[in-house]
Amino acid sequence: MFLIAFAVWFEYKNLKQDSKTILLIEKFNHGENIVCKEGNVSNQFFNYESGTQSFISKKDNLIIDIKRCEL
Template sequence: MILLFLVLRDFGLASPKQKILAFLIVGIIGASISVYTYQQNQQNQQEIALQRAFLRGETLLCKGIKVNNQTFNLVSGTLSFLGKKQTPMKDVLVDLDSCQTLQKDPLIQPQ
């Protein structure tokens, strides 16, 4: 902030209104960066959770396709699933972002 004040003074922006405007702009930019970083962090955590579930052998639902480690391989470079050879899903490519875990309803008890 002190550096910003010195730069503003060098450019002749020394009036209180100009200082307030400059600080507001910097504050908005800082808040925007914080929100973006938070959203990216949430997305990364979701992707990591999906990868772990897949590697544990859980079935994921991706665009109506059931994805598990018996019929798909995880391609970590592209964060996608590629169907294994000699399975009905051969050469099917599914993006990890389109997936969600299949969760059983905790209110339904087995009989």
């Protein structure tokens, strides 16, 4: 019973994170600012790298993980 409850909780947590990531990428692609712990991110100054799920600065070597950003 514990194993089933853990599996359901784990799947719910992953689905929640995936939907948040999709919404953040949509906002980024539409040119909106995204608030992250390191600062604001926009497609004017950053590129999105889908392999690492992070934003990479066009000028500096700044890399911001998408998990550190909020909707």
